[in-house]
Amino acid sequence: MRRNTRRRPTGARRRTFAAVALILGGGGLVAANTYASAGEGDSGGRVQDQSGGDQAATISCPDVGQQLTDVPGEARADVDKALANLDQQITEAYDRLTSTRQEQAQDGNFVRDSILGPLSEKRTQVIGQIKIDVKRAGGTAPEALDGLAACTEISPAQAQKNDGGGDGDNQDGDADTANPGTGQDDGGQGGEQQDGNGNGAAGPFAADFVDITKVQPNVKAEPRRTGDASTGTFSVQCGVNENKVFNTDNLIVAPGVDNGAHHTHDYVGNQGVDAFASNDDLANAKTSCSEQGDKSSYYWPVLRLQDGTKEFDAEQQGGGLEGNVGKILQAKEAEITYIGSPAGKVVAMPKFLRIITGDAKAFTNGTANANANWSCTGFEDKVQLADKYPICPQGSSVVRSFAFQSCWDGQNIDSANHRAHVAFADAEGNCGNGFKAIPQLTMRLVYDVPAPVIENGQVKNPYAVDGFPEQLHKPITDHDDFINVMDEDLMDEVVECVNAGRQCGAGAGEQPQEPQKPEEPKQPEEPQQPQEPQEPQQPEEPQEPKQPEQPEQPQEPEQPEQPQEPKEPKDKPAPQAPQEPQDEPEPAPEASSADADKDRAKKPGEAPDAPSEASSAPSDAATRTQEAGAPDDARGGETKARTTSPAETSDTGVEAQSEETQPQPQAGTGSLASTGADLWPAVAGGVLVLGGLVLLIHNRRRNMTTN
Template structure:
């Protein structure tokens, strides 16, 4: 079993102060490696925003659902980007605080919806409106004033369609009315559904907000669903693999230098880091360029990071009472991966060009549970079964098989920008044939594969030990919220080598 060290870097301590097939017998969404729409990621073609589940009368609400203001921004002038990102981080803080109030008063909210509206949603709407108006004013200083953002202030309460609603009973976990085929209740997401204080949380994990049994499925019940695109004439068939370790030194922090620069705990969940060791919310480009790296090739000082995976086994981590950890409902023992593979691959129809230095890429959506699947790009599987990929379920792997997380990053670049207003539109996925959108050029595609030796949860037992990724509290530790982040800090010479290897059809390290 992977086991984390307890060491933290000084920087980390400073920061912390759709169209998818149904699984046969599983009821979850499959991740299909089709290039259409999300293309070189795993989400199938034709995906769109999922219908949000509103809590009907008598149904138990599970979380707070707020429109994602940052994702809707099309233009943020460079001179205001830092200030806007800080205001967006404030919106995240407001949602987290409101979720805390909701969780503490869950039963009262269920009994009296007016209480939920008056004591949680109305104050949150007013707080959000103030910040959204600040964002509008900041952008208006140097660019066209954005319209309609104020309409995004209201939030709603919603149920968890995988077991957090209907009194915690999952209706889609592959059993019979939320029970396994032997009639045993499978809605206990961990430790008998009790939080660490022994309070019943409807089977929603030790932190009281997930995961639940409906978030898991036996990988053997999933049909093969991965389709690889056909290489065409002119394809770039080579690979470049960079070896950067598994974060055995235990560098963690709950920051996100891409989305929330200058904001401690901007992610509200803990990240694993390999590669660049200077990465925290306060790192400048110069800090990253001068930072140490865990990569074997010292020409790669890039930062690769993702949410930690925890085993909810009752053991407390060093962050049990800190931001990003227990303070944000992320509990349990952080797991060190048994293997991390970082490979850059080519394009099935063209040569690739060099990535610009300090290019930022986010793949997946940390808020996909409430945002919908438009930007989701999580992929879960098991060793020996990687032709079967899951999007919105954690896999239960058979004996001798390990859990695998895979991220296929965007592989088309607009040729101009290293970042964008919503941190997404400067890069894109290719279409089903590997073609980049008009005005975009193919770049090496990062494929990140992370393996964990964790025990399979036994939902037939009275005390299943579950695993889950860290998440924003209101995202309920859903597997669909998994995501990866990358900042390119290759030196120019090594990047030229990467491109030459890929375009030349060679496998290099």
């Protein structure tokens, strides 16, 4: 039998092997933990489920109403209510989307199976009922309706696209349109940003803003006027909603439906407008206009400053319960002007004509009907933005402007989709398809808004228009509504003035001073203006906490007990954890339960009493309004000044996107407590390495003493 001649390791050698093992094992733990941490931070701040897939930022559903261009009059009321029901279904689905983030993280198919699937089934039933209503009234529903039930999800990366994420036609041909539900990641900022604006991930985002001083001029030249052009203007002064008339209805789109708009409107002019007002009610209501013969209704979504203010509608539908939060800003100017056509004379508008300009769903519908125009005083003749909110320089104010459709079919005061009966003129100012030119309504709203500050990829105290919750408060969704309730004599006066090339109406004598408006940027020289820069300086406070210093705490001690110490700050950073927001949208179920309370007393603010109070209070409203002149050179005449901000200039206000990948992983990795828990393998590995080194040195010294 062969004898084993191998020498067994001595005690010194065993200690050496043990030391080397400790060093190698500890180093492996450190390396593995470092690699894992790097992988987590590589998500770019997007909210991910456990399988690594992006969670949906919002929902995109085809707009059924836009396909209904021919609905018999007998079926209009039923169809309008059915369309409002479809809007309510989307609102409820979006609420479920934002309140089930934990379930989505655990199940990658949750959105498809538990939200989009049931939503499509409900929409199928409503669309089927619409087809029945149209058929009963003797009409024929479009065959395309059957394919409009299915909805898709929009990823966080796609949510950063501001020019319409839907499949609508792109009139300008230069907007970058996203296709919802493709799951493509273009490196955009994650849609689930956490902020202190009280709006969570519902927007707006840093990518929605741009420094207007860095945008190249994009205003197109006006169409050339013919010898028969109608060059006059007629101005109407109706105030800036000093009477605080608000509601979340939309008499044009959803008559007879409470909260049909799902967002709050400002109203000037007619003081008796709500979802249940008839034409007779409008004709008999009071008006805030200086021309008492003008009882027209001019209304638009309110502009809010998301500064954490709890407005009167903070706990109501259409307000805070549907993502419309913050302080409602009152315009300091509201200019309403009717202008002529560069191609010929205009004819009178029919009484009770209804016009909607812009698209409240342009983010998911696409830009076919979008007509948003954003700018700053002093820049209006140079830059008009369609898909960005402007950050204005000191002394300059935010401007929203609208140029309504100026061609009418000559027969109808409304249409099934509320668009087919009116149209925009072509590039030369001509009306096609036998339409007639009417006085073009233009509106200009001016606001004093504290300039938002973009810091670490997030926007502090942003402003935004109210909108449907799933539209994420995108600037491209801005829109304006109008119902003509002028008496016939006043309308004839408007037509005669415009066709004669005169300047008439409120403030007409001051109109020659209009060209001086571009000088408004000189206001920064006034001593009062320097107060504004103090507000943008406030966002510097987030620099004080210096969050990068916090992760150093688990690294300073070398004992394994340190991973427990980061658990103490759990309460502070918790809102940044990707799973924490699931608790914030909990009020959303109240929104669905509140739907059952469809009584008129729910109206926001004074809306329940607005029709009755307006009948007595607004009689002296004209004395409180400011004089408003005609807008500068008709602001684009017959064409839609909705040029999308050039892509090459988007690196201005959105320049911080390149830096967003650094701060956003903080939102994805969670609080300091979770960070400490994730780092414990590295700490343990470091202890093992140190232990191995100590053992190795001790063994070497021992060998030297024994030898």
